[in-house]
Amino acid sequence: MTRIGRWLPALVALTLPLWLSTYHLHVAIMAGIFGVLALSLNLLLGYTGQLSLGHAAFFGIGAYTSALLTLRLEWSFWPALAAAMALAGAAGWFVGRLSLKLRGAYFVLVTISFAGVISLVSVNWIELTNGPLGLPGVPAPELGPWSLRTKSAYYYLVLAAVALCYAVCRRLVNSRIGRAFVALRENEPLAESVGVEVTHYLVVAAVVSAAMAGLGGSLYAHYTRFVSPEVFLFTYTVTMVIMVVAGGKGTLAGPLVGAVLFTVLPETLRAVASWQWQMLAYGLLLVLLLFFLPRGIVPQISAYIAGRPRSDPGARAPSP
Amino acid sequence: MLAVRDLAVRFGGVAALDGVSFAVRPGSITSVIGPNGAGKTTAFNAITGYLRPTGGRVTYDGAPLTGLRPAAIARRGVVRTFQRTSVFPSLHLRGTAVLLAVLAGRRRLAGEESRLAADAAALIEFVGLGHRRRETASGLSYGEQRLVELAVALAARPRVLLLDEPGAGMSAAEKVGVSRLIRKIREQDVTVLLVEHDMRMVMGISDTVIVLNGGRVIAEGAPAEIQAHPDVIRAYLGTSRGPA
Numbered sequence: 051m052t053r054i055g056r057w058l059p060a061l062v063a064l065t066l067p068l069w070l071s072t073y074h075l076h077v078a079i080m081a082g083i084f085g086v087l088a089l090s091l092n093l094l095l096g097y098t099g100q101l102s103l104g105h106a107a108f109f110g111i112g113a114y115t116s117a118l119l120t121l122r123l124e125w126s127f128w129p130a131l132a133a134a135m136a137l138a139g140a141a142g143w144f145v146g147r148l149s150l151k152l153r154g155a156y157f158v159l160v161t162i163s164f165a166g167v168i169s170l171v172s173v174n175w176i177e178l179t180n181g182p183l184g185l186p187g188v189p190a191p192e193l194g195p196w197s198l199r200t201k202s203a204y205y206y207l208v209l210a211a212v213a214l215c216y217a218v219c220r221r222l223v224n225s226r227i228g229r230a231f232v233a234l235r236e237n238e239p240l241a242e243s244v245g246v247e248v249t250h251y252l253v254v255a256a257v258v259s260a261a262m263a264g265l266g267g268s269l270y271a272h273y274t275r276f277v278s279p280e281v282f283l284f285t286y287t288v289t290m291v292i293m294v295v296a297g298g299k300g301t302l303a304g305p306l307v308g309a310v311l312f313t314v315l316p317e318t319l320r321a322v323a324s325w326q327w328q329m330l331a332y333g334l335l336l337v338l339l340l341f342f343l344p345r346g347i348v349p350q351i352s353a354y355i356a357g358r359p360r361s362d363p364g365a366r367a368p369s370p
Numbered sequence: 371m372l373a374v375r376d377l378a379v380r381f382g383g384v385a386a387l388d389g390v391s392f393a394v395r396p397g398s399i400t401s402v403i404g405p406n407g408a409g410k411t412t413a414f415n416a417i418t419g420y421l422r423p424t425g426g427r428v429t430y431d432g433a434p435l436t437g438l439r440p441a442a443i444a445r446r447g448v449v450r451t452f453q454r455t456s457v458f459p460s461l462h463l464r465g466t467a468v469l470l471a472v473l474a475g476r477r478r479l480a481g482e483e484s485r486l487a488a489d490a491a492a493l494i495e496f497v498g499l500g501h502r503r504r505e506t507a508s509g510l511s512y513g514e515q516r517l518v519e520l521a522v523a524l525a526a527r528p529r530v531l532l533l534d535e536p537g538a539g540m541s542a543a544e545k546v547g548v549s550r551l552i553r554k555i556r557e558q559d560v561t562v563l564l565v566e567h568d569m570r571m572v573m574g575i576s577d578t579v580i581v582l583n584g585g586r587v588i589a590e591g592a593p594a595e596i597q598a599h600p601d602v603i604r605a606y607l608g609t610s611r612g613p614a
Contacts, residue, residue: 226473229469229473230473232458232461232469233458233469233470233473236458236459236460236461237457237458237459239420239440239452240452240457240458240522241473242439242440242441242444243418243440243441243444243449243450243451243452243523243526244444244449244470244473244522244523244525244526245441245442245444245445245449245473245526246441246473247439247441247442248441
């Protein structure tokens, strides 16, 4: 990518609060939170090839942990955020150890079931979670003497989280661990034959991915100031999958592009069409995207700019 | 030295390996041959941890390999290729080699990427695919993919390399090339153990030939001895029954 191509999005992102309305800033914050979630799912789906269809569980665990710790134990935001990441990461470890020995379809099933169980717990453990009524009044974060209550301040908090997650993903996928992820995605028995410990690396991916989703959950809880069992809805996971696949799985920028596109798009459609037409347009766009850009937006555009489909020696030629 | 002692693998009531013992001399090229179903690939799978044997043990330089996972065995220097072509399909050759060089490295990655890339390029040249380095593995011919497999295995820096039918599906000319490559690998102090059906290739490159039949070792020796061994001839050609 050219220097301008690299710095222009950063410049735009940094100056958004200066030229966006409050409503549009809200959309940008949600895009940022979904960006964190999409980056987290991409580690599993894009780099190791394992599909987590219960990713909303890690998101929800992060949201509830942070909300409960700040509401019930009056923790401040930052330790609650760390705890949310730790607990979601621990859940990722548990699910990973449980299912990644079997992998593939079994991993998909276990993640779906795990999300279902956690969702039921959130509905039925009323003493802790307040059941379907949820937890209102989650406090806004504070940074020293400043409250991050305003949209602009929260936007920068989310932006920092996106940047952090991007940096972590970048560092990880360029490390030996990331190369092991790719080797496992490409050909697991072959990777194993050259010394890659399958379960170990897949569990590492699951833990980092879940912790990142927990971060997204905590940011969501303290932004909307309300957490209910809806955070475990399957639609959240589906949205994340769409963002990753349409943006370009197995790339670093793809999930972010997908997150922005599929957060902005429903909001735009809402202004011009009724709900049914929105869904129809949404579905049509998805079909067109997969038809014309089967490898995802970012890989296809990168290939177009480079003039040849596969130019980076270390990178994977994105798969359909 | 890679040593196999009384190795047994049973699938239900079928004994795929029934007490197989042999040793692979360091620095040698040893071939395992036998009719279909003799247990050759099963032996490879049991040695490299892809199959848990029901009896016996495998040791390398005295240390037991039995019960270890494939990755752990590979890290001890015992690396294999597969009978069916097995590559990283959507990676370029160069990317594949760099990936493997990185994985094979034991030290920190920072600062060594360029050296690893150079190692990777040398590896691709070594197997004779330098001119194809920009291709993805899935875009190569079958014979070239087998060479990629060899490069993949070599990137893991093996001390013992187990090749499962490296010449399968190749033309006669390609087999000559592979034989030359296997000799070059041996010259780099890598012990080679291979399963192969092509007798011309086996007899041309092997120091020792081990013959399996029905899950047992029926003969072991130099190629010339094996060619004349009556049990081997019987295993391959059958026995003639006298007139009734």
